[in-house]
Amino acid sequence: MLSCGGFSYEKIIVENLKYKYPDTDQLALNDVSFEVEEGEVIGIVGQNSAGKSSLCLALTGLIPHFFNGAYGGKVLIDGIEVKTSTITDLSQKAGLVFDNPFTQMTASKYTVYDEIAFGLENIGVSREEMIERVDWSLKMMGIENIKDKNPFDLSGGQMQRVAIASVIAMRPEILVLDEPTSQLDPQASEEVFRVIQQLSQEGITIVIAEHKMEKLASFTDRILLLYEGKQIDFDTPQKVFSRDDLHDYGVVPPIFTTYCKAMGMKNKKTNTYPVTLAEVSSLLGGENNEWNKS
Amino acid sequence: MTLYVKQDSLIHEIDPITKVIYAFVAALLPYILPSHTVALIVLVISIMLLVVGKVFRKIIPLIGLSLFLIVSLVIIQGIFRPDNVTPLFHFGPIIFYKEGLSYGLLLMLRVINLLCAFGVLILTTKPDDLIQSFIQKGMSPRIGYVIGSVLQLIPQMSATIATIKDAQRSRGLETEGSLLVRIKAFLPLIGPVIMNSLISTRERSIALEVRGFNAKQKKTFLHEVHTYKYAKVIQAVLILIFIFAILWRIFL
Known part of the structure; x- marks a missing residue:
């Protein structure tokens, strides 16, 4: 795949995205349009079932390739149209981490090191490069000390960092995180936020759905406010959180x-x-x- | 949930496929050639391999587990086998016959032999090495994943079941007592367990998808499965012995 040269451009382009899960009547995403530039950190906020998770799935191609249903509009990830691409190709452009650390472990590997290499084995990366990438991921996440442990013997926070390491080992330029700390204790959440910020400093574009507004406000460039699948606002944290009608959308600033x-x-x-x-x-x-x- | 014992031995160095072939040949030989001598020879070889592999002590509890079956085989054959004619000894009215005991002994040797032969494979081979060898020999990686993950997911699932059981009991569900009480408790327990595994299965398949599980590319492997210098020779010898045994049985 060719990269589009040296100029800064839109990493993510979402145009009039509409999506409805099978066997439902309501649109999970209703006419969402926004653009994200390279290296930006975007927070997605909204109450439960506002469409945060659906949007995360749509950015990584699971919608419409894993979940069927009615799909309209266009999502471009690094110039590739999601609808005509595959999840495997997109996984090397946009990685997905979600809330449950347990289910993100493959369960077919016995050490953290092997677990992180799982995705690389699948996409046919050579052994030398695999080792180099796994070592890099371990270092980025600060989990070199647990590389020989069984993934299921780890704490939730460690497991979540292993999950992030497994995804960034695929070297995506975009990382999509769907409530990555909602099942973690405060200290573990803090660790996860720290590594996310570190990835942002590495130049990775980050999209994160979260309920911890103080955290989002401190390190995101822009906030996307969703309500019942509709896009309400997409602006700086200061502007979005200063809205007087925030409570109507179920968001606490x-x-x-x-x-x-x-x-x-x-x-x-x-x-x-x-x-x-x-x-x-x-x-x-x-x-x-x-x-x-x- | 694996029986693999990490040791540094010659048997651990032998590649998984050779050990698989050994396990099958050794387990089947006493059936093809139904004599005590053959069973005993193969058993002694398996035990020697276990000793060399430094895992002999691990096989004893496994044999112990099947002891009940083995002993009852010998007793029942000794008393009731239809072609019993020569009485050997008796406890009160119960007479043990030579033919039956001899056949029971053969069955016993076969069972222990089977355990030891597969013990050589399972105790000295890492499960993921074994699966990887099969994938490299052309097995579908999906089947490989299923086999590999079951070993780790079963303990995870029983932990979930325990949690759900505790949760339901804390809400007043009676799970202990008469059979009727237990049957009544079954539904409120199994419902959440099934729902829970459906949800985690969906989440896990998403996690697998985003890590290229469905990639069309040829898979690579982080670890090289160690190849053994004499693997081909050993495999050829084992298969020759196997064919020879079959021919022996048919023609002699």
């Missing part, structure tokens, strides 16, 4: 935003409320008046 709203503390320049602690402190007269978004 970060605690800092709620607090500042109650206190009427608004950034005069941008006319938005702060979304992170750093922004609150700078608004209260911290050292730099510019919001230092990391």
Whole structure:
């Protein structure tokens, strides 16, 4: 597959995407359109059954190749149209990690190292490159110390990092995460968020559906707000979380935003409320008046 | 859930396919040639291989498990075999006959021999090496995956069942007591278990899909299954012995 040269371009293009699961009446995704640039971090928010998971599945080709149903519109991943491609080809463009660490383990491998190599064996990567990629994944996830353990003997957080390592070993340029920390304890969640941010620094484009708004606000570039399958907003965290109608869509803004709203503390320049602690402190007269978004 | 014992021995170094052929030839020989001597010779060879493979101690509990079957075979044959004519000894009114005991002994040797022959294979071969060898010989990777994952998924599933059982009991479901109580408890237990495995199966197949499980490319392998220098020679000898035994049985 040819890459499209050196210029920055849209990694993900979604045009009027509509999708309905088989045997249902309601559209799971209803006219969703957005574009994501290379290296961006995108958060997907919305209440349960707003279409977050369906969108994650659509970006990785499981919709429409694994789940049948009515499909309309267009999804382009790195220039490849999802509908006419295959899950295997797309898996090397956009990797998917989801919430349950247990079911993401193949159960056919006895060590973490072999588990991570599973996908590479399937796509026919040579042994030398396989070893190189697995070592890289282990290092990125900080799990070199558990490489010889059985995947099922690990804690949830470790297992989830193994799942991410297995997916990034396929060297996708996009990583799609569907509530990756919803089944983890706070400390394990923290570890997972840390490695996601590290992957972002490596230049991987990240799309993450999450309920932990404080976390999303601190490291995403833009937020996609979904409600009953419809796209409500796609903007910076400050703009999305400052919306007055957020509660109508079942989304609770970060605690800092709620607090500042109650206190009427608004950034005069941008006319938005702060979304992170750093922004609150700078608004209260911290050292730099510019919001230092990391 | 695997019987494999990690050891450093000559038997561990032999490639899986050769050991598979050995297990089948050794298990079948005493049936093809129904004599005590043949059964005994093959059994002694298998035991020697187990000793060389440093796993002999692991086979004893397996034989112990089947001891009940083995002993009852000998007793029943000794007392009731139709062609029993020569009484050997008796406990009160129960008479043991020579023919029956001899046949029972042969059956016993066959069972123990079968266990030892497959013991050589299973105790000294990593299950994933075995599956990988079969895939490289042309078995479908999907079947290979099913065999490989069952070994790990069964313990996972029994853990799930235990959790669901505890959850239902904490809601007041009676799972212990008379047969009727147990039957009544079956439905509220099996329902969630089935639902749960359906959901995890779907999730796991998604996880497999996004890792190229359906790739059309030729599969590669992280580990080289070690090839054994004399594999071809041993395999040829084993197959020759097997053919020779069949010919012996037919013509002599």
